[in-house]
Amino acid sequence: MLTGPHALYVKWSLSFGMIEYVLLGVMAYDRYVAICHPLHYTVTMDRNTCVKLAAVSWCSSFLSAMSICVLTLALPYCGPNVLNHFFCEVPSVLRLACTDTSLAELVVFIFSILLVFIPFLLIVVSYVRILLSVQRMRSASGRHKALSTCASHLTVVALFYGTAIFMYMRPQSKSSRAGGKVIAVFYTVATPMLNPLIYSLRNQDVKGALKRALAKQRKQVHKRMAGITAEREEFRRSSVDISRRAVSMWAQVQAPKAGSDEDSLALKHWVYQS
Known part of the structure; x- marks a missing residue:
């Protein structure tokens, strides 16, 4: 059984990762309301609604991460204690267990569907409705403004969800260890570093400064x-x-x-x- 700082690291890293995916789904719904129902936006997305959505995202992510960690870290680890990874990723930790990990893998897969795949479906449905609404706009400037509003969010969604689906929603027997390490580093290090740049490109001052520098x-x-x-x-x-x-x-x-x-x-x- 794994205890101590390693267990805390697995729990917190998994929790914050799940929070990110759920919040991306909430952000997609926010953009859907802003573009498709602009007159109702202030009523639909008021302060209380935003607080409730954020609270649900954080609570569901922490509870899911706690369940996965308790089941994963309670397994017996009697083999080599060297982890072939850059950090304590759950699929890599399961490889060190000296017992059957089918139940743990099933739990990881179920929570991946609940907190990764379902928000991803929410994002897809929201953007389908957004695209249909943009096509009905008569103003070219309005269409450009609506699409530019969604560009940064779509970029982050592609980076996060692409790596998460590939990492967690595939059978462990078919996973590549080297490929898994590269993907894990990408969505835990590279993507958070790119987030400030991606979201700041919507700012006109940042765009102007970037154009002048180029x-x-x-x-x-x-x-x-x-x-x-x-x-x-x-x-x-x-x-x-x-x-x-x-x-x-x-x-x-x-x-x-x-x-x-x-x-x-x-x-x-x-x-x-x-």
């Missing part, structure tokens, strides 16, 4: 390329001039041996033509 970088690149081109042209001209002078000097030295002035003139003409 334009400045583009000008610097063009300036460097123009300088390199000028240096290459100057080098080519210098090389041609030096070559002509060298060949001219060689022709003057070889002129007395050519046998006639006509041969010397022909040689000089060939040098300048080259």
Whole structure:
């Protein structure tokens, strides 16, 4: 049985991961109400409703994580205690158990359906209704505004849910350990680091600053390329001039041996033509 800081780490990491998925489903519903029923938004999504949705998300995630952790960490672990992973991920911990883990895997799969797949269905249904509502809009600016509002949320949904479904909703016997480690690092480290950038791109000031930085970088690149081109042209001209002078000097030295002035003139003409 695993106890101590390892058990706390498994519980808290799993809890916060589940909270993220449930909150993404709640955010999809918020965008559905804002775009499809804008006049009812302040009534439907008032302060009390938001607090209740947040409380349900946190409580359901903590209870689910507690159930999974109690069942997983209570298993006997009599084999090697080295975890082939970057951190204590539940599927990796189950591989160390020296007993049948079918029940634990079934519990993980059930809670994955409840807290990952069902919110994902809510997101899909919400965005289908949003797309239908956007198609009925007559204003191009209104359609652009509605789609830009959903762009950041859809990006985060694709990152989180894509990795979660691949990680937790597949049989353990068919999972790849190396692939599982890469995916786990992606949705626990890379995706949270990208969240501030993804959500801040909706801010007009951030967009303007990003565009100015890219334009400045583009000008610097063009300036460097123009300088390199000028240096290459100057080098080519210098090389041609030096070559002509060298060949001219060689022709003057070889002129007395050519046998006639006509041969010397022909040689000089060939040098300048080259």
